[in-house]
């Protein structure tokens with residue numbers, strides 16, 4: 001399992017002004033890190049950079065201390081991303097979306113089929129497996145994207161606003177599934193604008209207009225099973241300020 005960390009990260013699109021400035025944070029195996037903040041604060045940009053899809057303007061993303069090169073490198077190192085816009089192929093069925101992603105990730109066909117059934121069931125979508133994505137509701141599409149991300153069983157799971165379309169019951173069950181991923185040993189990074197959902201995570205990095213302003217970090221997290229060292233630490237603004245005391 002891997003630690004993903006960013007060190008003094010500044011990110012920008014094209015030649016525009018930075019939308020993330022000097023952010024330092026680390027998410028470690030077995031723990032959940034919330035990335036919170038209002039719309040436009042930079043949550044997606046942070047996860048996109050952690051996924052290797054956006055190159056930092058300055059600063060570095062590390063996986064277990066090794067600088068991340070690009071998306072291919074991230075995929076090879078087990079970094080799974082559930083994107084905010086779900087990224088599903090609308091002309092494929094829910095099941096095909098999950099299965100194709102698993103096959104592309106090197107999964108054997110029989111195993112890909114088994115995992116597809118298992119994870120769609122976990123997301124309450126057993127009856128939607130053969131339905132085209134374009135025929136699914138917004139919440140069902142979001143759950144399909146979550147099933148696909150979870151089925152990949154990455155070492156790092158980046159979940160971008162994955163509960164935004166869901167009712168309270170589905171939201172609760174998705175939070176439990178993300179916790180299960182962390183218990184499996186994955187480093188889970190969960191972007192959300194929902195303070196209640198963020199509070200369910202072990203630590204929180206709060207972004208305000210691209211800067212990390214407020215932090216809730218566990219000082220003495222419990223050791224999850226089978227993981228030697230498991231802490232989530234997050235230091236805003238290059239570590240120049242002391243972390244806020246835990247809530």
Ligand SMILES: Nc1ncnc2c1ncn2[C@@H]1O[C@H](COP(=O)(O)OP(=O)(O)OP(=O)(O)O)[C@@H](O)[C@H]1O
Nearest residue numbers: 013019037038039040041042043044045046084193
């Ligand atoms: N592809 C892009 N090109 C140019 N600017 C972008 C692009 N994507 C995002 N931005 C800008 O970067 C800033 C941060 O956006 P980002 O999507 O990271 O915020 P967010 O916190 O995820 O917002 P939301 O909660 O609404 O999804 C915003 O000002 C946005 O307009």
